[in-house]
Amino acid sequence: MKKYTVGILGATGLVGREIIGILLKRHFPIEKVVLLASARSAGSVQSVGDQSVTVQEVTPEAFDEIDILFSSAGGNVSREWVPQAVAHNCVVIDNTSAFRMEENVPLVVPEVNAEALKKHQGLIANPNCSTAQLVVALQPLHQAFEIQRLVVSTYQAVSGAGNQAVQELYMQTEQALSGQQVIPQVLPKTIAFNLIPFIGSFLESGYTDEEMKMTHEVHKIMGSEIPTCATCIRVPVANGHSESVNIEFKQPVTVEQVHETLKRAPGIVIQDDLQLRHFPTPQDISGTDPVYVGRVRQDVSHPNGINLWVVADNLRKGAALNAVQIAESLIEQDLL
Amino acid sequence: MKKYTVGILGATGLVGREIIGILLKRHFPIEKVVLLASARSAGSVQSVGDQSVTVQEVTPEAFDEIDILFSSAGGNVSREWVPQAVAHNCVVIDNTSAFRMEENVPLVVPEVNAEALKKHQGLIANPNCSTAQLVVALQPLHQAFEIQRLVVSTYQAVSGAGNQAVQELYMQTEQALSGQQVIPQVLPKTIAFNLIPFIGSFLESGYTDEEMKMTHEVHKIMGSEIPTCATCIRVPVANGHSESVNIEFKQPVTVEQVHETLKRAPGIVIQDDLQLRHFPTPQDISGTDPVYVGRVRQDVSHPNGINLWVVADNLRKGAALNAVQIAESLIEQDLL
Numbered sequence: 001m002k003k004y005t006v007g008i009l010g011a012t013g014l015v016g017r018e019i020i021g022i023l024l025k026r027h028f029p030i031e032k033v034v035l036l037a038s039a040r041s042a043g044s045v046q047s048v049g050d051q052s053v054t055v056q057e058v059t060p061e062a063f064d065e066i067d068i069l070f071s072s073a074g075g076n077v078s079r080e081w082v083p084q085a086v087a088h089n090c091v092v093i094d095n096t097s098a099f100r101m102e103e104n105v106p107l108v109v110p111e112v113n114a115e116a117l118k119k120h121q122g123l124i125a126n127p128n129c130s131t132a133q134l135v136v137a138l139q140p141l142h143q144a145f146e147i148q149r150l151v152v153s154t155y156q157a158v159s160g161a162g163n164q165a166v167q168e169l170y171m172q173t174e175q176a177l178s179g180q181q182v183i184p185q186v187l188p189k190t191i192a193f194n195l196i197p198f199i200g201s202f203l204e205s206g207y208t209d210e211e212m213k214m215t216h217e218v219h220k221i222m223g224s225e226i227p228t229c230a231t232c233i234r235v236p237v238a239n240g241h242s243e244s245v246n247i248e249f250k251q252p253v254t255v256e257q258v259h260e261t262l263k264r265a266p267g268i269v270i271q272d273d274l275q276l277r278h279f280p281t282p283q284d285i286s287g288t289d290p291v292y293v294g295r296v297r298q299d300v301s302h303p304n305g306i307n308l309w310v311v312a313d314n315l316r317k318g319a320a321l322n323a324v325q326i327a328e329s330l331i332e333q334d335l336l
Numbered sequence: 337m338k339k340y341t342v343g344i345l346g347a348t349g350l351v352g353r354e355i356i357g358i359l360l361k362r363h364f365p366i367e368k369v370v371l372l373a374s375a376r377s378a379g380s381v382q383s384v385g386d387q388s389v390t391v392q393e394v395t396p397e398a399f400d401e402i403d404i405l406f407s408s409a410g411g412n413v414s415r416e417w418v419p420q421a422v423a424h425n426c427v428v429i430d431n432t433s434a435f436r437m438e439e440n441v442p443l444v445v446p447e448v449n450a451e452a453l454k455k456h457q458g459l460i461a462n463p464n465c466s467t468a469q470l471v472v473a474l475q476p477l478h479q480a481f482e483i484q485r486l487v488v489s490t491y492q493a494v495s496g497a498g499n500q501a502v503q504e505l506y507m508q509t510e511q512a513l514s515g516q517q518v519i520p521q522v523l524p525k526t527i528a529f530n531l532i533p534f535i536g537s538f539l540e541s542g543y544t545d546e547e548m549k550m551t552h553e554v555h556k557i558m559g560s561e562i563p564t565c566a567t568c569i570r571v572p573v574a575n576g577h578s579e580s581v582n583i584e585f586k587q588p589v590t591v592e593q594v595h596e597t598l599k600r601a602p603g604i605v606i607q608d609d610l611q612l613r614h615f616p617t618p619q620d621i622s623g624t625d626p627v628y629v630g631r632v633r634q635d636v637s638h639p640n641g642i643n644l645w646v647v648a649d650n651l652r653k654g655a656a657l658n659a660v661q662i663a664e665s666l667i668e669q670d671l672l
Contacts, residue, residue, distance in 0.1 A: 149637050149638065150637065151487050151582045151635075151637065153489035153567075153580035155491070155531055155569065155571070169529075170513060173509060173513065174513060177506060177509065177510060177513075188613060189613075189617060190617070190619060193505075193572065193573055193574050193619060194573060194617050194618060194619035194620075195491055195571065195573060195578055195617055195618055196617065197578070197615045197616070197617060197630065197631055197645050197647075198613065198615060198631070202610045202613070205633060205634070205636075206591060206608075206610060206631065206632065206633040206634075207633055207636070212636075215636055215637075227636070227637035227638065228636070228637055229582065229635045229636050229637035229638070229641065229643065231489075231580040231582075231631065231643055231645070233491065233578075233580065235491070235531065235571055235572075236529065236571070236572050236573070237529055237530060237531060237572070238529050242531055242533070242569075244489035244567040244569065244580075246487045246565065246567075246582070255542060272542075274538045274542060277524060277525075277534065277538070279533045279534060280533070281525060281526070281530050281531055281532065281533060282530060282531055283526060283529060283530035284530075294533065295533055295534070295542065295567065296542065297541060297542040297543055298541070298542075299487075299565045300541075300543070300548075300551055300563070300564070300565050301485050301486065301487065301551075301563035301564055301565035302485065302563065302565070305565065307565065307567055309533050309567070311533075
C-alpha cells in the first residue's frame with residue numbers, strides 16, 4: 001500500500017493536534033509527518049504517536065516533500081500559504097472558510113458528497129463545524145423525503161473558537177465562582193455562566209458570517225438550494241456543538257420514518273429514548289466520531305415539519321475527522 | 337389608598353423571595369405580609385424590608401386574613417391549597433401550571449391581555465417563564481403584522497428549576513474544574529459545561545410538557561391559535577432565559593418595522609446594535625425587569641420571516657414580576 005507524507009499547517013492548534021491523533025488512530029498510510037506553523041510557533045516539539053517532531057516554519061520549499069497538506073491555522077494563513085502549497089503539488093485539505101465557496105474547490109462531507117472530490121484541482125475545502133454535522137443528518141432525510149426549508153438554532157461550544165477560548169472559559173468560570181471580576185479577552189463577551197448571542201463578524205443584513213456559512217455551505221454540499229436560516233449562539237460548553245433543527249419536508253413524515261432512515265445512514269447514532277431520557281448531550285459525546293440525533297418530534301406547527309436535536313464533536317466531525325475522511329476518500333477513489 | 341394583606345405561599349423559594357422584593361420595590365399597597373410554607377419550612381424567619389417575618393405553616397384558617405395570595409410552591413402545593421384559599425375569599429395569583437389551562441382561570445401577562453382579568457373568579461394563573469417573555473415581544477408584532485407560525489428554541493437558565501438547581505450548577509462546576517466526578521442530583525443530567533436537552537416530563541409525542549406549555553399558553557394569552565413549536569433546552573447559565581424565535585408573518589416585514597413596533601410597545605428594551613455588538617445576554621440583564629430583544633433579522637429562508645433573540649429575567653418577568661403586575665392590574669381595574 002502506498003504511503004504518504006502528510007503535512008499539517010497549524011500543527012499546534014486544537015484542530016491540528018486532533019488531526020494528528022485521528023490520522024494515527026485510523027491507521028492512515030503515513031510515510032512521514034511534517035508539522036508546519038508560523039515563525040512564532042516553529043521550533044516547538046510535538047509528539048506524533050511515540051515520535052517527537054519539531055514544528056518547522058512554513059516556507060514554500062517545505063511543501064516540496066508533502067503529498068497531502070491539512071491547513072487549519074485560520075483563514076489568513078490559508079489565504080497566504082494554500083495557493084503556494086497547491087503550486088508545489090500538494091493536495092490541500094483546507095479547514096478554513098478561505099476557499100469554501102470558490103467554484104473549483106469541492107466542499108466535502110464524505111458521507112454526503114464524496115463524488116465531488118473527483119473534480120478537485122489540488123484544493124478541497126472542509127466545511128464549517130456546525131454545517132458538517134448538520135448535513136450528515138440531513139442528506140439521508142432529504143433523499144428520502146425532500147427537505148423544503150430549514151430553521152436552525154445552534155448551541156456552539158467554546159472549542160470552536162480555539163484553545164485560548166477554552167482556557168478563557170475555565171479561567172472566567174473560576175473567577176466568577178470566586179466572585180472576581182471577569183474581563184473577556186479571547187471571546188468578545190463574557191462566556192462563564194452566560195451566552196454570547198453571535199459568532200464571527202456581522203454582515204449588513206444583521207446575520208453573522210457564521211450564520212450565513214451554514215446557509216451557503218448546506219447548499220453547496222447537498223447540491224440543493226434548500227432555504228436555510230440559522231441563528232448561531234455560543235454556550236458555556238467546552239466541546240461539542242448542538243443544534244435545534246426544524247425541517248419542513250415536501251410531505252408529512254413520521255418520527256418512525258426519520259428513525260428508520262437515519263438508522264441506515266452512515267456516521268449517525270440515534271439517541272432518542274423517552275423512557276430512559278437518553279438524548280445526546282455535548283459533554284457525553286465529546287471525544288467521539290459520530291453525529292448524534294435525538295428529540296425527533298413531529299412539528300405541531302406544520303403538517304410536514306420535524307424537529308431534531310443534532311450533536312457532534314465539533315473538533316472531530318466538525319473539523320479534524322472530516323478532513324481525514326476526505327483524505328481517505330481521495331485515496332479510495334484514487335484521486336491523490 | 338386601600339391597603340391589602342398579601343400572602344405568599346412558597347415564601348422561601350426563589351420566586352417567593354423575588355415576589356417580596358418586587359412588592360416592596362414597586363410600593364405595592366401592603367397592609368401586612370403573611371408568609372406561608374409547608375410544615376417543613378414553617379418557623380423560619382424571613383426579612384421583608386426591615387421587618388423579620390416568621391413563616392407560618394399553611395392552613396385553611398391562615399387564608400382568612402389574606403386579600404391576595406401569591407402561590408409559588410409548585411403544582412402539587414397549589415392543587416392542594418389554592419382551591420381552599422379561593423374558598424376563603426383570597427384572590428389567588430398562581431405561579432404554577434396547575435390551573436393555567438382551565439377555562440375559568442385567566443392566564444395573564446398584563447402587557448398582552450390585562451382585560452382577561454375582568455372575568456376572574458378568584459383565581460388567576462401566571463404563565464410559564466419562557467411563555468411570559470415571549471408573548472410580550474410577540475403581541476405588538478402580531479397586532480401589527482399578523483403572525484402565522486412560530487418556531488422557538490430556548491436557552492433556559494438553571495434558576496427556572498429552583499434554588500437547589502442553581503446551587504447544583506455552581507457545585508458541579510467547581511467539581512468539574514477540580515477534576516472531580518460530577519453526579520447529578522437535582523437536575524436530571526450534568527449541567528456543568530453541558531446542556532440538558534429536555535425540561536420537565538415527556539409526553540407520548542416526544543415533546544416535553546415544558547415545550548407544550550409554550551404552544552398552549554401562547555394560544556390562550558394571545559387569544560389566537562398561532563401554530564407554535566418549541567424546543568426547550570437547559571443551559572449552564574444561572575439566571576435569565578434566552579429564546580431564538582423564528583416568526584412567519586402574513587406579509588413581508590422589515591427589520592425597521594420590527595424595531596419601530598417594539599420601541600413603542602410596553603415592557604420591551606431593544607438591544608440590537610451591530611456596530612457595538614450590543615445584544616442581550618442573560619447575565620447582563622439578570623436582575624432587571626424588561627424583556628430584551630436583539631438580533632432582529634429578515635429570514636433568508638422565508639419571504640415573510642423574521643428572527644428575534646428574546647432574553648428576560650425568568651424569575652422577574654417570567655415569574656415574580658408578572659405576578660405582581662397582575663395584582664397591580666387587578667387594583668387598577670378595581671377587580672379585587
